[in-house]
Amino acid sequence: MSENKSLLVLSNxxxxxxxxxxxxxxxTVSNADELNxxxxxxxxxESIGIVALPENLRGMASxxxxxxxxxxxxPILFFYPTG
Structure with a gap:
């Protein structure tokens, strides 16, 4: 049985x-505490399948x-380019 999962985007x-x-x-997240x-x-x-995070926030993650x-x-953590 297939289960649908959602995409969560964390952004600047x-x-x-x-x-x-x-x-x-x-x-939107503006600091490390919010991001983490x-x-x-x-x-x-369990309903989230992918979390997309901008590459420029990677260093703020625990x-x-x-x-x-x-x-x-x-969920799978995916880093996307910004710029």
Whole structure:
């Protein structure tokens, strides 16, 4: 049986509109605490299949949370280019 999972986009302030127009859930983050809170929440949400994070925010993510994403089958953490 196939299960549908959603796409969650974490974005920089002002960059979320294009994702929302495409039908994705987009959440803006402005600091490391917000980013890590959203990433941790996504790890515990079984309905999320992919979390998209801008490459320029990678350094703000907790190493422990990034490691948890590597070990978990879902959600998949995807880094997208900005610029």
């Amino acid at each position: 302030q002002g960059a979320e509109d294009g994702w929302r127009l495409g039908g994705s859930t987009a959440v 809170r959203e990433l941790e929440s996504a790890l515990g949400n 190493k422990n949370i990034l490691s948890a994403f590597e070990k978990a089958p879902f």
